[in-house]
Amino acid sequence: MSSQPLKIVVIGGSAAGPKAAAKARRLDEHAAITLIQKEADLSMASCGFPYYVGGVFDDRNQLICTPAGIVRDPNFFQKAKAIEALVETEATHIDRAAKTVTCTHLPSGETRTLSYDRLVIATGATPLRPPVPGTELDGIHTLQSLGDADALRAIRDAGKVRKAVIVGGGLIGFEVCEALHLAGIQTTVIEKTDSILPFLDRQLAHLVENEVRRQGADIITGNGVAAFLGEDGKLAGVKLDNGTELPCELAVVAVGVRPNVALAEAAGLEIGALGGIKVNARMQTSDPAVYAAGDCVECRSLITGEAVRAPYGDLANLQGRVIGQNLIEPDSASFPGITHTGICKVFDYTIGFTGLNAEQARASGISDIETVTISGLDIPGYMGGKVLISQMVAERATGRIIGFQCIGPGDASKRVATVAMAIRGGLGIEELANADLPYAPPYSLALDHVIVSAHVLENKLKGLMRGLSAVELKERIDSGAECFIIDTRTPQEYEEERLGIGEHLIPVGALRSRLDELPADKSQEIILYCKVSMRGYEAAAALKANGWTNVKVLEGGVLAWPYPREK
Structure with a gap:
């Protein structure tokens, strides 16, 4: 006599379920x-919602x-x-002792009890709303x-x-x-903290702000929404923490x-301590018969x-696949964890990240780190190359790569994917600096942007280069600190655009013949x-060889400078 078929109930029909x-x-x-x-729909491609809203495509069925x-x-x-899918149906109660789930068909109110041998909870999450007056007004939405x-x-x-205003x-x-x-x-866009896109270094976030404003949208940082203002029940504006009122209809x-954890x-x-359902590597909850993702x-x-929350659709699918295998073949699959990798498009910029930025690393207790910021093209200029600006983060003692961010109009996607796999594999800077990556002019430079990032960071770790970020240089200038700044570009480049920070134009080709123009105090x-600070690095090496001891390179050069420039 054959055994009874395994009974599986899955709560949640978006991605993981x-x-x-x-x-x-x-x-x-x-x-x-x-x-x-x-919901009424199943297996929605939620990451495509903004593009449907924006009119990139018109057929909503493409999302499902x-x-x-x-x-x-x-x-x-x-x-x-051969899966029974109950839509517009809410699971209201789980009886773990009886191994049943009670659910209600919302349009009819009909209640039904399902028995299970194994249960999957994929109830997703609910958008947060700021705890301020006026959130009930017509015209306030989430996505x-x-x-x-x-x-x-x-x-x-x-x-x-x-x-319209975007809160967040x-x-x-x-x-x-x-x-x-x-x-x-x-x-x-209204952001309560001092910087947008918290996974980015502040310099890169500032560059993204510049791009958004260049496109004609506006950003307000360091100022949250204190209240939504309405007329006749409809949204008419928002009041900010500093008292400013902005009119808007949306x-x-x-x-x-x-996380939607009430049922669980x-x-x-x-x-868990972060408010999500606690699971093990097999995606089992504290009840071995119940999985969650x-x-x-x-x-x-x-x-x-450490435990983290990562509400991303790709991870939900990966976790769901692990659960699906363990439902039938218990303990045969595991989900080891995440590197926190993401990407998005903002106007003409791609914004990608993986791992931790410097601020996140220090907050996590990884304080002995080194960072480098570089800029350059994704492919050769003669192939129509576009700008990329990135920051790489590594541990000083081990060289282990722990983070990477890459922004710009160039192809950031494959660069972030490359570093994500390097982090996943526990690679260090030296290994990435010698990685055998594909090269052909339509796709990459001979030394890919990622490889160059690793080379420059390796130089810093070995003491061959001392660098500082645009943020650090701006702080020096604003504080009145004594420093001698040299732009090593050509006169033509300088006339077209300059930083306007009291710099001296000394092209790298003329530097050795003009050493007498530099500070006599060689410790200054x-x-x-x-443009990208390669010439700056070469000039720094020449100055050090001639006795100057406090020589630094502005990382990323003019391309990565996020502050106003002179033209």
């Missing part, structure tokens, strides 16, 4: 699999269909995967669900909104900013998310070993730069 269910089905044709989804163009609705799940995307797309298509200067905030701006809506709140918590499952869980940082600080 459908992935776990589909993987389980591929491994067990006879398991009874039920998927419970509170397979590569073959088949919409992932309950009929698809039933026919193609978490496909319904949210539909609402914002309808506003865009109607063409009646003229001014993170990834989603700037993607929505671009979407609304492309629709002709005057958009302002506000999109993107200040983060809260009521079932007695362990919740996606935005509702905590996972482990591969850099610090001298700072050199050029």
Whole structure:
């Protein structure tokens, strides 16, 4: 007599849940699999929402269909995967002792109890809203669900909104900013902290701010929303912490998310210190028969070993796949953790990151670090190369790479992916500096941007170069510190654009014949730069060989300078 089929219930139908269910089905044709989804749609490509809102494409079904163009609705799940998908159905109670889930079909109110052998919780997260007056006003939106995307797309298509604010200067905030701006809506991003995009170094974040403002949108930092202002129940503006009032007819709140753990918590499952469901490497909760994945869980940082929250769709899919295998073949798969890698498009810039920036590293207790900022092209200029600006972070003692950020109009994506794998593999600077990466002029420089980053950081670690960032140089200038600044570019470059910080123009080719123009006190600080600071580095080496002892290079040069320049 054959055994009864395995009964699997999956709560959550966005990313992790459908992935776990589909993987389980591929491994067990006879398991009874039920998927419970509170929303009307299933398996949504949520990272595509801003581009649907912005009109990059018009068919919303592209967000919920397979590569073959088949919409992932309950009929698809039933026919193609033999999975029963219950949409517009909310799971309301888990009885772990009886191994049952109670759920309610929202339109009808009909209640149903499902039994399980193994349960998956993929309940996602809920957008946070600032605890200020006026949040109930009509005109305040988030962008978490496909319904949210539909609402914002309808506003865009109607063409009646003229001014909007985005509350929150993170990834989603700037993607929505671009979407609304492309629709002709005057958009302002409001960020409560002093810097946007918290995963970026402040210098790189400042460069992104410059790009956003160049495109015609505005950014306000260091100032949060104190209240939403309304007229007749509709949003009319926002009041900032400093008392400033901005008129607007639309506000999109993107200040983060809260894990949806109420169902798991009521079932007695362990919740971690960061507010997410606690899971092990096999994605099991404190109940071995219950698994959890996606935005509702905590996972482990591969850099610090500490628990982190990482509400990203790609990770949800990876975790769901691990669960799907363990549902059928227990303890056969694991999810080791994350390097915290992400990327987004903001107007003409790509913004990518992996690992920790310097500030995050120090906050995590990794204080003995070295950083380097460089700028350059992604491919040769004769192939239409575009600018990239990046910062790499490594431990001084071991050379282990722990972070990388890359921004600009160039191809940052593959550079971030390369370093993400280097971090995942525990590589050090010396190993990355000699990596055998693909080279051809349409795709890369002979020494790729990542390789150059590793070379310059290796030089710093070996004491061959002393560098300082644009932020550090600006602080010196503002404080009145005594330093001798040399621009080593050509006169033509200098006439076209200059930093205007009291620099002396001494082209690198003329430097050795003009040493008498330099400070007689050879211990005085001298700072050199050029367009990307390669010539600055060569000039620094020449000065050190001639006895100057306090010579530094402005990392990234003119291209990475985020402050106003003279033209």
